[in-house]
Amino acid sequence: MLYDITHRTTYGYGSDVSVSHHLAHLHPRDLPAQQVGNFRLTVEPTPVVSAERVDYYGNPTNFFTIGSPTTAS
Amino acid sequence: MTSATETSVMPSSSGVWAAYRPRPEVFDEMRAVDGAVRPHWLPLVEGLERLGRDGIRDRSESAFDLLRQHGVTYNVHADGESAQRTWKLDAVPLVISAEEWGRLETGLIQRTRLLNLVLADIYGPRQLLKDGLLPPALLHANPGFLRCCHGIRPPRDLFLTLHAVDLTRAPNGQWWVMSDRTQAPSGVGYALENRAILSRVLPEQFRESQVQRLGGFFQVCKAGLRSLAPWTSSPNIVLLTPGPYAETYFEHAYLARYLGYQLVEGNDLTVRDQCVFLKTLEGLQRVDVIIRRVDDTWCDPLELRADSILGVPGLVEAARAGNVAISNALGTGVVETTAILAFLPALSRHLLKEELLIPNVATWWCGQESERNYALWALSSLVTKRAFVGGHGEPTFGDKLSGTELDELAARIRANPHAYVAQESVALSTAPAWNGEAPEPRPLIMRCYVCATPDGFAVMPGALTRVSSSADSPIVSSRYGGGSKDTWVRSNAPMDSTTAIEAAALPARPGTGSTHVPSRIVENLFWLGRYAERLEDTTRLLRTALSRLAGEGGPTEEEELVALARWLARTSQLPARFGRRFAPTELASELRELVFERNRYGSIRELLGRVGFLTASVRDRLSGDTWRILNQLVTEFPASMSRATPGAILHALHRLIFQLAAFSGMEMENMSRGHAWRFLDIGRRLERAINLIANVRAVLASDADGAALPPLLEYTDSNMTYRRRFLARPEMPTTFALLLTDATNPRSLAFQFKTLGQHFSELPGAGEARPEESLFSELAAVLVETDVVDLGTKGTAARSLLRTRLDELYEKSCDLSDLLTASYFSHVPARVS
Numbered sequence: 001m002l003y004d005i006t007h008r009t010t011y012g013y014g015s016d017v018s019v020s021h022h023l024a025h026l027h028p029r030d031l032p033a034q035q036v037g038n039f040r041l042t043v044e045p046t047p048v049v050s051a052e053r054v055d056y057y058g059n060p061t062n063f064f065t066i067g068s069p070t071t072a073s
Numbered sequence: 074m075t076s077a078t079e080t081s082v083m084p085s086s087s088g089v090w091a092a093y094r095p096r097p098e099v100f101d102e103m104r105a106v107d108g109a110v111r112p113h114w115l116p117l118v119e120g121l122e123r124l125g126r127d128g129i130r131d132r133s134e135s136a137f138d139l140l141r142q143h144g145v146t147y148n149v150h151a152d153g154e155s156a157q158r159t160w161k162l163d164a165v166p167l168v169i170s171a172e173e174w175g176r177l178e179t180g181l182i183q184r185t186r187l188l189n190l191v192l193a194d195i196y197g198p199r200q201l202l203k204d205g206l207l208p209p210a211l212l213h214a215n216p217g218f219l220r221c222c223h224g225i226r227p228p229r230d231l232f233l234t235l236h237a238v239d240l241t242r243a244p245n246g247q248w249w250v251m252s253d254r255t256q257a258p259s260g261v262g263y264a265l266e267n268r269a270i271l272s273r274v275l276p277e278q279f280r281e282s283q284v285q286r287l288g289g290f291f292q293v294c295k296a297g298l299r300s301l302a303p304w305t306s307s308p309n310i311v312l313l314t315p316g317p318y319a320e321t322y323f324e325h326a327y328l329a330r331y332l333g334y335q336l337v338e339g340n341d342l343t344v345r346d347q348c349v350f351l352k353t354l355e356g357l358q359r360v361d362v363i364i365r366r367v368d369d370t371w372c373d374p375l376e377l378r379a380d381s382i383l384g385v386p387g388l389v390e391a392a393r394a395g396n397v398a399i400s401n402a403l404g405t406g407v408v409e410t411t412a413i414l415a416f417l418p419a420l421s422r423h424l425l426k427e428e429l430l431i432p433n434v435a436t437w438w439c440g441q442e443s444e445r446n447y448a449l450w451a452l453s454s455l456v457t458k459r460a461f462v463g464g465h466g467e468p469t470f471g472d473k474l475s476g477t478e479l480d481e482l483a484a485r486i487r488a489n490p491h492a493y494v495a496q497e498s499v500a501l502s503t504a505p506a507w508n509g510e511a512p513e514p515r516p517l518i519m520r521c522y523v524c525a526t527p528d529g530f531a532v533m534p535g536a537l538t539r540v541s542s543s544a545d546s547p548i549v550s551s552r553y554g555g556g557s558k559d560t561w562v563r564s565n566a567p568m569d570s571t572t573a574i575e576a577a578a579l580p581a582r583p584g585t586g587s588t589h590v591p592s593r594i595v596e597n598l599f600w601l602g603r604y605a606e607r608l609e610d611t612t613r614l615l616r617t618a619l620s621r622l623a624g625e626g627g628p629t630e631e632e633e634l635v636a637l638a639r640w641l642a643r644t645s646q647l648p649a650r651f652g653r654r655f656a657p658t659e660l661a662s663e664l665r666e667l668v669f670e671r672n673r674y675g676s677i678r679e680l681l682g683r684v685g686f687l688t689a690s691v692r693d694r695l696s697g698d699t700w701r702i703l704n705q706l707v708t709e710f711p712a713s714m715s716r717a718t719p720g721a722i723l724h725a726l727h728r729l730i731f732q733l734a735a736f737s738g739m740e741m742e743n744m745s746r747g748h749a750w751r752f753l754d755i756g757r758r759l760e761r762a763i764n765l766i767a768n769v770r771a772v773l774a775s776d777a778d779g780a781a782l783p784p785l786l787e788y789t790d791s792n793m794t795y796r797r798r799f800l801a802r803p804e805m806p807t808t809f810a811l812l813l814t815d816a817t818n819p820r821s822l823a824f825q826f827k828t829l830g831q832h833f834s835e836l837p838g839a840g841e842a843r844p845e846e847s848l849f850s851e852l853a854a855v856l857v858e859t860d861v862v863d864l865g866t867k868g869t870a871a872r873s874l875l876r877t878r879l880d881e882l883y884e885k886s887c888d889l890s891d892l893l894t895a896s897y898f899s900h901v902p903a904r905v906s
Contacts, residue, residue, distance in 0.1 A: 018895070018899050019345065021344065021375050021386045021390070022375075023376060048345075048346065049347055051390070053393075055220070056220035056221065056223045063390055065344075065345075065346075065387065
């Protein structure tokens with residue numbers, strides 16, 4: 001069986017948010033009975049930091065930060 | 074380590090020590106079984122004998138006074154109500170000989186090395202699990218095991234930079250380890266303060282005993298912390314506290330001051346680009362090392378407990394990226410469980426190829442079958458503890474339980490065996506403690522500290538010794554009213570006599586200068602300024618209304634009251650129906666609610682609560698007198714006056730106005746002109762400006778016949794000025810001119826803007842075209858264009874023009890507050906200083 005899954009998460013806030021950190025557990029993992037052909041995570045607005053890693057249990061996770069990058073003055 | 078043979082002198086049969094009789098079945102630190110004084114205690118024992126009972130009583134009282142003066146406290150939450158208790162320090166220190174201390178030092182350092190290796194394995198290769206030296210359940214059932222920290226290697230592979238070990242001495246003279254504190258060990262600060270006080274109170278005895286100093290330990294400790302940030306030559310080190318409500322907040326503030334580090338709360342820090350920054354007025358300041366006094370599960374709401382407001386979102390990611398060192402590393406709480414004691418002897422043989430030099434108190438973790446069976450069989454003679462609740466699990470003494478209680482405990486253990494640990498019941502050693510009349514033997518636990526240095530570990534030559542609250546209580550804890558003791562480790566080499574006393578923390582606090590004031594402090598002061606002003610504003614308005622209800626408003630009070638109600642309905646302080654017709658009793662009950670109803674937004678009661686909260690949060694920035702005034706104002710205001718007449722309520726409001734005037738006077742006269750004061754005053758001026766605009770706008774919109782003008786002048790305290798200047802019944806153009814454009818009137822809008830302009834020019838980053846500066850220039854320009862004299866001559870057109878101007882002023886003033894918050898408190902956009 002071949003699946004094509006699109007998942008969308010939208011956040012709304014009551015007021016302006018200056019900086020926010022997120023941890024997404026969305027990337028399915030490869031298992032004996034499951035192969036991930038293609039995975040793409042799109043974040044809008046474009047994150048200033050984005051890092052993919054594997055958690056303690058072996059699941060791929062994505063860390064990203066949205067908002068104000070630091071600029072030295 | 075027995076010392077039973079080191080006896081020499083018998084104390085005299087009269088005098089201070091005559092009645093000191095330790096129980097023969099326990100080890101006494103001072104007196105051997107044959108009654109002789111152990112030699113290393115002699116200088117102290119003889120010194121106290123010379124002082125006599127009255128002398129010791131005096132010294133004990135001076136110690137108590139010093140503790141009070143220094144404000145040494147311990148916040149107790151055990152009884153549900155939070156209470157600040159003065160720290161208890163016994164006048165008689167514990168004395169340890171140099172030889173014995175040398176052996177303890179070696180054993181303690183071995184233990185710290187061992188736990189570091191265990192942690193490096195748990196959060197790394199997990200070989201100990203694979204080899205069967207640690208049962209998997211000990212980790213996986215342990216909430217201290219933080220899965221998200223797996224794979225993070227702290228700088229220098231140092232998980233523990235400060236490790237505390239609780240020791241007790243068995244009847245045979247052998248020291249045993251009862252437990253370890255591995256994540257945020259408390260007590261070094263109290264130990265230091267104990268020493269500072271006792272070396273002043275007993276200077277002769279301290280000198281004669283040749284006591285090793287503590288100062289050197291903190292020097293190497295600081296060097297050790299610096300070595301955690303090899304990426305910079307001058308690391309910025311901060312101490313992270315949960316805040317003033319934390320049990321040991323005193324210690325956090327004290328240590329930060331002593332070590333010269335900034336004391337910060339989670340809100341002061343922010344993570345940007347996987348680095349940690351301190352939010353200061355000057356901008357963001359990179360943080361390299363965090364000494365955390367926040368338990369690790371609370372440190373990052375993103376990856377750990379999501380409900381924590383004490384932590385810093387993204388901190389784990391910053392640590393993972395290797396951009397910040399945390400002391401102790403996140404996840405170190407995993408080895409704080411008593412259960413691990415059962416495995417340490419084997420781990421020591423495996424990892425260090427050494428036997429444990431200081432043995433553990435015999436420990437059985439019920440997560441293992443044969444250990445559980447033994448514990449259940451011997452339950453009545455053992456001490457049972459919860460395995461995974463850190464230092465907060467209260468021990469249960471099997472010999473104090475009834476048959477049914479034992480059965481219930483056994484059932485709980487069987488139901489959830491992993492959660493329980495049984496330990497041998499140890500007869501704690503005793504040492505003399507001053508009970509007010511004489512020294513008496515009391516059980517003790519000695520907490521020792523090991524810190525990382527640039528090239529190894531060092532033991533603090535001293536300890537925080539705690540004694541139980543009475544001679545026969547087995548529980549030794551500050552939480553349950555026990556006391557503490559200074560611990561004197563004797564030296565074989567003569568001590569330098571020039572430093573006869575131990576130096577205490579410097580009175581200076583970090584951040585009092587103009588540079589790098591944490592944003593949280595100034596933000597709280599800004600809001601204190603705003604809410605104190607809002608409180609005064611509301612009080613003045615309500616007083617204006619109540620005086621007319623109480624019949625103190627003169628012949629025109631009725632029409633003025635109607636005009637005032639219409640105006641307040643316009644600003645939404647009163648419900649809309651008061652803009653039409655109402656009965657005086659209806660207004661009276663509405664006003665009473667606006668004074669006393671704590672759940673009503675903007676009521677006097679509600680505002681008092683906000684002022685009280687903000688006062689507490691900036692307490693160490695306010696002078697003692699200023700704090701007392703604010704505290705009095707909040708606590709003394711009557712809680713409710715359900716049957717009070719408007720006159721009686723009026724009286725309470727008058728009083729409140731006086732107290733608020735005392736606060737602003739104190740602030741103007743006594744606060745040094747740093748950024749802290751500047752933001753307090755900016756808050757006050759901005760709030761006054763916003764309220765004034767809102768009220769003038771409402772009067773302009775609602776008042777047709779000028780009846781609202783006398784109350785408006787009264788509320789702004791400008792009555793006198795108006796009458797003296799115009800000698801006539803108030804007219805709208807002249808009244809508005811006095812309140813808006815007359816810069817000589819300290820209640821006018823022009824005056825607030827003039828003061829704000831001065832403040833803005835002094836702020837960090839002034840002149841760099843920051844958005845709040847340009848907005849402020851626009852505001853000032855709008856006010857200059859506002860011509861109120863036209864009102865009299867040009868009628869409706871001028872009225873509507875003024876309304877537009879006031880709307881614009883109002884919007885821009887509110888925006889100004891938001892921009893200040895963004896620039897100086899939340900740092901959007903970020904500037905790195």
